[in-house]
Amino acid sequence: MILPGLAYLAIFFVVPFWSLFRTSLSSMGGSIYLPQLTFAWNFGNYAHALSTYQDQILRSLLYAFTATVVSLAISYPLAYVIAFKSGRYKNLLLGLVVLPFFVTFLVRTLAWKTILADDGVVVQTLNTIGLLPPDGRLLSTSWAVIGGLIYNSMTFMILPLYVSLEKIDPRLLEASRDLYSSGTRAFTKVIFPLSVPGVLAGSLLVFIPAMGDFINADYLGSTQTTMIGNVIQKQFLVVKDYPGAAALSFLLMAMILAGVLSYTRALGTENLV
Amino acid sequence: MANEFDPRQLSRIASTRTSRRRLLGGGAAAAAALALGPSFLAACGSSSTTSSSSSSAPPPDDGKPASGNLRISNWPLYMADGFVAAFQKASGLTVDYKEDFNDNEQWFAKNKEPLSRKQDIGADLVVPTQFMALRLKQLGWLNEISETRVPNRKNLRPDLLNDKSDPGRKFTAPYMSGMVGLAYNKTATGREITKIDDLWDPKYKGKVSLFTDMQDGLGMIMTSQGGDVANPTMDSVQKAVDLVKEQKDKGQIRRFTGNDYADDLAAGNIAIAQAYSGDVVQLQADNPDLEFIIPESGGDWFIDTMTIPYTTQNQHAAEAWIDYVYDRANYAKLVAFVQYVPVLSDMTDELNKIDPKLAANKLINPPQDFQDKLHTWAALTDEQTQQFNTAYAAVTGG
16 A cells, blocks of 8 residues: 555655755766766765855745744734634635635735835835835845745645644643633643644744745845745756756755754654644 | 736736746746756756767758648747738648747757757747757757748848858748847936946946846846957956946846846836847837837847757748748738847838838837847857856856
8 A cells, every 4th residue: 555655755756866966966077058967976066055155045044934933923823813713714714824825826926026016005105104214125125035935835834733723622721721720821831832733844834945945036036135946946947057056955955954853853742733 | 006916917927928038937947847856857967979069961852842730839929810820821731830939948958858869859940049049050950941942031131141150041040039228217217228337327226137148138238348249258258247246236236037027117116127129119018118228338139040950850841931931021920910120121111011110110120220239149159158157147146
């Protein structure tokens, strides 16, 4: 029964992974249009990638981290309300959370371009009430990119949170009340610890794609907000430096893995939901 | 309200006259490449016993008239209504016309393996941009276009016919050309824009966009610094790259774009953009504040060319098509639809017959003083392409 799954993993994960790994340590020769990659334990690819693109790497970490934290802060109360307080509106609210995903990712992102446009209503209003300097803008700033990352990934935060909150046995809450716990204490001692798997799963589902994202930075960002995903895209398709791009991909993977491991350890759980 | 979400903008984004040269195609390819990552890599890495150097000798002409089926792969929205049907009627051929050429590099990435093994790619005639066509020619993957079967080739503009990248247009038959210049929004700039230096006016900080494409992005800047795109050197490219980097670091340049500059320009997010003439013709219909100029120091041509891959199944039919396109009356119908600059000379009369406004439009029928300021990039060697792209990508990608 497990064979098809294993075969799938072998074909679509192990083989490509191995090929990418070899590429990342290869040297490039031959014509640039039909390059010949020779495996050469070329660790220089990594050193070069790290030193050339450290700005983008750090920026990606910062953006993805901010997006995850903000997304968690916004999503937790919402998931809480849906799980415990929404009554018969539960399905409706869940439906609304998922609804934006019926529209394609690209169109949703481009719509933000229109909303945040320099001459748009939002910017003009903020100008008028003095929250934004007269020549200030929203589009093509770090804020727009982080905002896009948050917007495009909120569902992935809300749903796992909802699932883990919804699973909590209401009798545990009753028990905490019976033991004279205050509302806050019931939350910190009962609800939050039990929802940690959801927090963890949600954070990972937001952080990992955000780290490698290039669409938001491309459409909502400027020349000052490029992320590592943009660099990899460019290296693969324009410069055609396959080893360099592969090395960057592996660095990205390693950083995400390290982040995920330490985060999982810190939260002290191995159950993802 | 100016900033309401305009469905036409989206359709323009999705459509290809604007999306022809835009980044979105590249983005999609990148998404695919990243998703498929390694298999894509495997495809990129392997094989290649290339028969580089020169292109194939023309297949011997059997003297028979063209017959059968012709498979054309062209950019979307790059064809006039009824044109294919008229060709089929006139020639007796059947045409399988596909609008599946979306992006030069994407097309190349997909087809280089079969081409390097000389396997059919499902098209007898394709329309890459000139730099790509010359790359194919250098790799030896193009058939020569018969002299006798395309007598209308004499109608080509002399500057194109005699271009030294393919003298006599033996392998690459121009289909449409366009101007790479500057477009600006008069209300946003508040004045006329005439030269490259205007891009760096502090007043337009964060309101300028440049092309990601190396040739289209750097060409006019190099020219303004005294460089020559017909004879580019690494020094002249680097000098232009350095200037772009300096301006980028200052925050002057908002974005590096494909064709998506059009939406930012129309929305007022961008005041001055590097632009393609055909796009601006269409944008002006909605937004009369937009202007297109060739900078004083000069701009560039871009040229899309009809080519016959050496894997073609119907050489004669492809040549019959090229000859049909090169008839001025036929060609005027195409120009009226796609609104780029004709590659044939003396088109004024034929354009007037369709709509006098076409011939009067400087961006479709550029006057001589416009044309004098336009340059064409030399065919680059592999090393140059690699070096120049790497230098520019270091700025645009980071």
